[in-house]
Amino acid sequence: MKTRTFIDSVSIHAMGGRGGNGCVSFRREKYVPRGGPDGGDGGRGGHVILRVDPNTDSLISLYFQPHQHARGGQHGMGKKMHGRNGTDLVVLVPRGTEVRNAATGEVLGDLLDAGQEMTVAKGGKGGLGNPHWQTTTHQTPYEHTDGDPGEEFTLRLDLKLMADVGLVGFPNAGKSSVVSRISNAHPKVAPYAFTTINPIIGTVMVDDYSRFSVADIPGVIAGAHEGIGLGDRFLRHIERSACLAFVIDMAGTEGRDPVDDYRVLRKELEFYNAAMLERPFVIVANKMDLPEAAKRLTSFKRRTKTKPIPISAETGEGIDELKKRLGQMVRSQ
Template sequence: MFFDTAKIYVKGGDGGNGCVAFRREKYVPEGGPAGGDGGRGGNVILKVDPGLRTLVDFRYQRHYKAGRGQHGMGKNMHGRQGEDLILRVPPGTLVRDAATGEVIADLVYPGQEVVVARGGRGGRGNARFASAVNRAPRMAEKGEPGEERWLELELKLLADVGLVGFPNAGKSTLIARVSAARPKIADYPFTTLVPNLGVVRVDEGRSFVMADIPGLIEGAHAGAGLGHQFLRHTERTRLLVHVLDIAGSEGRDPLKDFEIINRELALYDPALAIRPMVVAANKMDLPGATENLDRLREALGDRYEIFPISALNGEGTTPLIYRLAELLDRLPAPEPVVEERVRVTRVEEPRFTVSRQNGVFVVEGREIERHVAMTDLENEEAVERLQRVISRMGLEDALREAGIREGDTVRIGKFEFTYIE
């Protein structure tokens, strides 16, 4: 089953909690704090597996979470780091943040990987908080929650040559003739509903990858006939082969078909309009093909190379394949894809912002939200430390300027507090 899009939820592992512990040994009557730190949570990683050709696995499981870090222990023993979760994707997978649309990575090369959700850091044990003022702290941090987000995965097949044309023009028959691919072939339109890949072997040690793109129709650039799903797979090809039903066996004019498909390619992506193209005049074994071939050569012969073929019996396919191999040798190799295709310039963000929503004062900011999430709110000493942090950050003054009054509700991250002067 072929799937070329998927939407998944990923979450890095939460960090382990820090530990509150003290040395309790014979002859050490006043042992100091000895609570270890929690381990960091695991990351969620996408990795290219060249053996995959579809995103079907992500259609049956959508939620993925990396391992949590182990909690800290006594005797200053730190917790174990959480296990990374590696999700394998096929070459050509584009990864976007579903909320912002930002392109996170374009995964193309075998073994290429990218971290899409980082694990949270482990909380510090009470040994970390010992000082000259407080020599026996009874507080520790909770682990930081791991990053979480929804991702959109989009697969764009990697192929050297892409076959385009109207439905039932003979694309599937051609790829079945020249490669080991075995797509469904039948005498009705839209027989092929998913792209097919085939390796075409020219000579010993010389081959290229051909993609059979399902039939396009007029309006495909706007999504007609699943046009968007099909056209995306032409974007990475270096060379296009326009397969025409030169016999006009379904009552269509081959020249008009050629104009329609080329227009749809240009409307979808202007870069496709200048992509090198070869014309395969298929179905030469049918009546009327010779007359239409003469018309085609008269109209396009000075702009495109035209190869009369019969994909059904193999006539003319050998010259076509050798010519495609020659053209691919001359065409530049695909430009290397940078892992982080879109690099967002970091803007200096405020430490926090305060807004009012439905009577609730909402405080947002990565730093303040992390402080609250890692505080053990059941521990009085930890809450006092959080209060000092909030005061030093200037949050209390900002809330007063926003008009807060005693008894109002303040929301920070997933937590709500009642404001008391």
């Protein structure tokens, strides 16, 4: 089976091209004695530009090519010929790439829309040719300046997937099972914790005209914010989701109490980014086909004063209702 590593965080070294040097030259023509200075200016170095490409979905190519250096400008030449500017280096990144200065951590920009561009390292200015020094008393200037070096930064790029609905749940709660039931994506489903390692996005068709996307991420457990389990770094992939769905194993198959699960999940989100708790959400009561589930659902409703949507990703029960409710939630945004 072909597997692909999901790279969602890389450091790159971006360097603009050096400007071309200014030229020292004098007009030499037959029958024209003492032609004046005619050294051209150097061209500007190329910029390094990040551009959002809708067909790129990971940062993996940058992982293997972390040095992104643009070409230098051409030096100025005689006969006042200006050096050519260095070609800009356009680096394609996926939608949802956040750009930081690796040294300071400062967020420099967020690349969200297809085609959006951001210049991350400017090319150096070209140097000046010797005519710039010519004055009435200084007819044969030998001065010139060299081109400036390009800007140089180490950048950290983080990919934050963008889906309308982000699923949050404990490992084995059935998140991936739900996603494969409602969307076109078919993530791996297995009876062990942390089956999902790489986040994925599935598209849910509500009807012929409307659709929305859901993100399936690894399971969250108590202490995720301290690095327990797979930690909480993948929560960034649902950080931008307008809505959330808490997927709860209502049958408590692993001996946990569904109410505790729900509270832990909310707590971990709060640690990660409290603003996420203010978004619209639904609670998905999964595994309703199992015997314990009905009783626990009743007690869950009473104790949390919420109205979960009962489903079984195994039998398909409640799936249409879930799709409908998620669709409504996304539309109301």
